[in-house]
Amino acid sequence: MVTYREAMRQAIREALTRDDRAFLMGEDVGRYGGCYAVSLGLLEEFGPERIRDTPLSESAFVGAGIGAALNGMRPIVEIMTVNFSLLALDQIVNNAATLSYMSGGQFNVPLVIRMTTGAGRQLGAQHSHSLEGWYAHIPGLRALAPATLEDARGMLWPALQDPDPVIIFEHGTLYNIEGELADDAGPVDINTAAVRRPGDDVTIITYGGTMRTGLGAAEQLAGSGVSAEVIDLRCLRPLDTATIVSSVARTHRAVIVDEGWRTGSLAAEVSARIMEEVFYDLDAPVARVCSAEVPMPYAKHLEDAAIPQVADVVAAVQMLGG
Amino acid sequence: MTGATAARGGGAEPAGGPTGEKDHGIHLLQQMLRIRRFEERCAELYSHSLIRGFLHLDIGEEACAVGVIDTLSPDDAVVATYREHGHALARGISMRAAMAELEGKVEGCSRGRGGSMHLFDAATRFYGGNAIVGGGLPIAVGLALADHLQGRRAVTACFFGDGAVAEGEFHESMNLAALWHLPVLFCCENNLYAMGTALDRSESETDLSLKAASYRVPSWEVDGMDVLAVEDAARSAVETVRAGGGPHFLELRTYRFRAHSMYDPDRYRDKAEIEQWKQRDPIPLLADRLTASGVLTDGDLERIEGEVGAEVDDAVAFAEAGTYEATEDLERFVTSEPVRAGEAS
Numbered sequence: 001m002v003t004y005r006e007a008m009r010q011a012i013r014e015a016l017t018r019d020d021r022a023f024l025m026g027e028d029v030g031r032y033g034g035c036y037a038v039s040l041g042l043l044e045e046f047g048p049e050r051i052r053d054t055p056l057s058e059s060a061f062v063g064a065g066i067g068a069a070l071n072g073m074r075p076i077v078e079i080m081t082v083n084f085s086l087l088a089l090d091q092i093v094n095n096a097a098t099l100s101y102m103s104g105g106q107f108n109v110p111l112v113i114r115m116t117t118g119a120g121r122q123l124g125a126q127h128s129h130s131l132e133g134w135y136a137h138i139p140g141l142r143a144l145a146p147a148t149l150e151d152a153r154g155m156l157w158p159a160l161q162d163p164d165p166v167i168i169f170e171h172g173t174l175y176n177i178e179g180e181l182a183d184d185a186g187p188v189d190i191n192t193a194a195v196r197r198p199g200d201d202v203t204i205i206t207y208g209g210t211m212r213t214g215l216g217a218a219e220q221l222a223g224s225g226v227s228a229e230v231i232d233l234r235c236l237r238p239l240d241t242a243t244i245v246s247s248v249a250r251t252h253r254a255v256i257v258d259e260g261w262r263t264g265s266l267a268a269e270v271s272a273r274i275m276e277e278v279f280y281d282l283d284a285p286v287a288r289v290c291s292a293e294v295p296m297p298y299a300k301h302l303e304d305a306a307i308p309q310v311a312d313v314v315a316a317v318q319m320l321g322g
Numbered sequence: 323m324t325g326a327t328a329a330r331g332g333g334a335e336p337a338g339g340p341t342g343e344k345d346h347g348i349h350l351l352q353q354m355l356r357i358r359r360f361e362e363r364c365a366e367l368y369s370h371s372l373i374r375g376f377l378h379l380d381i382g383e384e385a386c387a388v389g390v391i392d393t394l395s396p397d398d399a400v401v402a403t404y405r406e407h408g409h410a411l412a413r414g415i416s417m418r419a420a421m422a423e424l425e426g427k428v429e430g431c432s433r434g435r436g437g438s439m440h441l442f443d444a445a446t447r448f449y450g451g452n453a454i455v456g457g458g459l460p461i462a463v464g465l466a467l468a469d470h471l472q473g474r475r476a477v478t479a480c481f482f483g484d485g486a487v488a489e490g491e492f493h494e495s496m497n498l499a500a501l502w503h504l505p506v507l508f509c510c511e512n513n514l515y516a517m518g519t520a521l522d523r524s525e526s527e528t529d530l531s532l533k534a535a536s537y538r539v540p541s542w543e544v545d546g547m548d549v550l551a552v553e554d555a556a557r558s559a560v561e562t563v564r565a566g567g568g569p570h571f572l573e574l575r576t577y578r579f580r581a582h583s584m585y586d587p588d589r590y591r592d593k594a595e596i597e598q599w600k601q602r603d604p605i606p607l608l609a610d611r612l613t614a615s616g617v618l619t620d621g622d623l624e625r626i627e628g629e630v631g632a633e634v635d636d637a638v639a640f641a642e643a644g645t646y647e648a649t650e651d652l653e654r655f656v657t658s659e660p661v662r663a664g665e666a667s
Binding site for chain 2: 021023049054055057059060061062063064065066067068069070071072073075090091094095099100101102103104105106107108139140142163164
């Protein structure tokens with residue numbers, strides 16, 4: 001049995017072992033062992049040049065990752081949490097995402113940025129938001145959301161092979177999930193969405209932290225005779241529209257579960273693509289289950305009320321009728 | 323307006339007086355004249371709408387780019403700002419490629435994707451053309467980090483203005499480069515104004531080299547109007563950085579003679595102040611010195627002006643004969659693409 005955290009650690013170990021140019025850099029990744037203990041033990045294994053503790057200077061160390069990537073390295077930059085990545089937004093959006101284009105293709109930025117995202121741990125409004133949709137808005141970036149052990153283990157290596165910047169969002173509630181991982185588990189595809197549970201009556205579209213919520217809802221719905229298909233988007237940019245629309249064309253109903261806020265959300269984008277591509281196959285309007293439009297509250301009952309729960313997804317499916 | 327080069331924060335005193343080799347002095351003069359005449363032509367083309375967008379002229383500040391970049395080797399890297407025509411030309415980007423870029427042509431050094439503020443060139447390791455003030459500094463730190471990790475003895479020269487010193491990225495980068503002892507030469511072109519805001523209206527401490535020194539980065543105050551002083555300071559700093567001496571900081575005290583950009587009515591500067599600085603125009607300053615020492619004759623100057631004028635004319639003709647990239651190619655290079663058969667890598 002391994003945890004998501006350990007799967008991620010294996011991925012980093014593989015990257016640093018296979019490629020001399022790869023190194024990990026971020027706040028407390030070394031001596032402390034990583035704020036979520038992902039990199040625990042790697043400093044001893046690879047040394048301080050390749051497991052590189054940084055000051056609390058998100059903009060500088062993300063920018064340094066960009067510069068190092070431009071100059072032949074394959075940096076893995078860890079940002080403690082998505083909220084802190086806002087301190088590096090200039091580097092990510094104005095530099096990492098633009099340099100290839102602005103230079104007419106002369107330069108590219110083979111950089112991977114990993115960050116924790118999402119709510120569910122009572123960390124309040126400055127450590128819990130789900131801003132994946134913002135990053136998925138930006139041309140020039142690839143955005144990944146590993147929701148399974150296999151993806152935690154397998155997305156990093158192909159992300160490092162990508163010649164352009166890739167952001168990996170690790171939902172904070174996933175680090176402790178445990179399961180079997182094949183001994184030969186390794187790189188996975190980072191282009192397509194995956195059907196995590198097949199079904200015929202409705203398509204539940206999820207990613208990252210909401211994938212397990214979607215699976216939980218599908219399980220409950222099965223008890224009442226509704227066969228729900230669960231899609232895990234996996235790659236948030238570019239979106240695998242084909243997998244989404246082929247499922248919805250078959251089930252005729254769609255519910256999108258997104259821990260981001262509803263307004264201007266990734267769920268809104270997925271919904272729009274469904275309308276554009278398979279509108280006439282729909283038997284009901286596309287439904288969305290998103291986070292309440294509040295800064296994330298601390299108290300457990302309020303936080304639970306703010307983010308998509310299994311019951312909310314079940315209710316949304318039932319509202320679609322059928 | 324200090325004439326001397328002053329050191330602060332440790333490190334060796336830069337080697338003394340101007341180097342006087344005849345050809346070299348003339349080379350520096352010609353480089354500065356290339357930038358000056360190129361930009362004067364840019365202003366004309368702007369008034370004819372052949373160049374659009376923001377156009378920031380370096381006129382008055384040429385000694386900074388020329389003096390520093392002349393001391394670099396081809397393996398070194400340059401990171402510059404949106405006021406970077408001079409740096410690009412000094413680094414070896416052809417006037418043709420720069421002018422074509424300003425005219426938005428595919429023959430431009432960024433294929434017309436960048437414009438005046440985003441000149442790039444992989445061949446000369448010229449990493450832009452960065453138009454977020456302070457945004458280039460972390461990239462320079464990263465370029466140097468890669469050189470350090472791969473055991474290369476390259477130096478990254480990073481240019482920025484006094485305005486950048488107010489940005490967090492300046493402080494973060496200065497600290498990170500010093501903490502990790504990275505080979506970066508930070509070159510602050512202090513022209514006393516962050517767009518329209520005077521230094522003493524934006525900084526509680528206006529001594530910029532003091533800020534660098536507070537990060538234990540050896541720092542030098544240099545007369546940025548005197549290309550020989552800039553070159554001397556830069557040569558010494560580059561040698562030390564290359565030898566493993568960690569980051570160094572040059573405060574190049576300079577002045578732009580033109581407005582911030584073509585949109586700027588320049589209401590915030592006293593005309594007398596501008597005129598006073600023009601008395602120290604880096605080009606006549608060097609030319610007069612070379613003439614006085616018998617290195618430069620009127621005939622030489624005429625010949626150089628002729629060559630530079632012809633180069634500018636040729637660049638304009640090249641740009642105007644250039645082509646616009648097909649709009650079908652609009653989305654190329656958002657992400658990398660494999661090198662196409664028959665295209666240079």
